[in-house]
Amino acid sequence: NAGVTQTPKFQVLKTGQSMTLQCAQDMNHNSMYWYRQDPGMGLRLIYYSASEGTTDKGEVPNGYNVSRLNKREFSLRLESAAPSQTSVYFCASSEGGFSYNEQFFGPGTRLTVL
Amino acid sequence: AQTVTQSQPEMSVQEAETVTLSCTYDTSESNYYLFWYKQPPSRQMILVIRQEAYKQQNATENRFSVNFQKAAKSFSLKISDSQLGDTAMYFCAFMSRLGTGANNLFFGTGTRLTVIP
Numbered sequence: 460n461a462g463v464t465q466t467p468k469f470q471v472l473k474t475g476q477s478m479t480l481q482c483a484q485d486m487n488h489n490s491m492y493w494y495r496q497d498p499g500m501g502l503r504l505i506y507y508s509a510s511e512g513t514t515d516k517g518e519v520p521n522g523y524n525v526s527r528l529n530k531r532e533f534s535l536r537l538e539s540a541a542p543s544q545t546s547v548y549f550c551a552s553s554e555g556g557f558s559y560n561e562q563f564f565g566p567g568t569r570l571t572v573l
Numbered sequence: 574a575q576t577v578t579q580s581q582p583e584m585s586v587q588e589a590e591t592v593t594l595s596c597t598y599d600t601s602e603s604n605y606y607l608f609w610y611k612q613p614p615s616r617q618m619i620l621v622i623r624q625e626a627y628k629q630q631n632a633t634e635n636r637f638s639v640n641f642q643k644a645a646k647s648f649s650l651k652i653s654d655s656q657l658g659d660t661a662m663y664f665c666a667f668m669s670r671l672g673t674g675a676n677n678l679f680f681g682t683g684t685r686l687t688v689i690p
Contacts, residue, residue, distance in 0.1 A: 490674070490676070494678075499682060499683075500680075500683075501664050502678065507675050507677070509671065509674045509675040510673075513673065515673060515675075549618065551618075553676065559606040559676060561620060562676070566615070567617075
């Protein structure tokens with residue numbers, strides 16, 4: 460099992476450009492998440508999908524959109540990138556349901572916006 | 574709102590020695606989970622240990638153990654017999670349940686641990 464995979468691993472954008480970060484999991488998990496990690500800080504939740512067909516905002520959703528394409532895939536889109544979105548982005552997944560399930564993380568995408 | 578505080582930005586320990594990383598949190602919830610994650614230079618987030626708040630017994634995983642003090646809202650990580658591979662950033666995290674059946678992890682700012690040969 461590959462676990463949680465993310466593409467790309469690195470990306471450089473110019474201000475105003477758009478891009479989509481891809482995430483897939485092969486653990487048959489119901490819930491998926493997008494976090495960002497800024498220097499000197501822990502991870503913060505951007506958006507999450509509790510189950511296929513649902514998405515909700517987390518702590519820092521401004522400037523992002525998400526799509527839960529199917530049970531396996533959850534993408535994060537930056538419509539008009541800004542330097543403040545320079546960060547490392549992590550996708551995670553968990554079994555979901557009304558219990559405290561461990562979240563499994565992907566390897567991260569380092570995004571730089573010039 | 575949940576907050577997680579790690580007051581030690583950096584620590585170092587000699588190989589084979591023991592080190593304790595501190596974490597405090599603030600919450601009004603009565604039942605929750607706490608986690609320690611390790612992030613080596615590869616960036617991968619790796620779960621080290623988990624503690625359920627309603628369990629009084631402290632969790633242990635091989636060389637890793639926690640000291641969970643619920644009343645004091647304290648959750649420290651002890652690493653025994655430190656190894657060079659333990660060099661990493663360590664994050665304390667509080668898991669809060671989201672109403673829709675998912676969970677949110679609130680992270681501290683991390684402690685960078687260096688194991689010295």
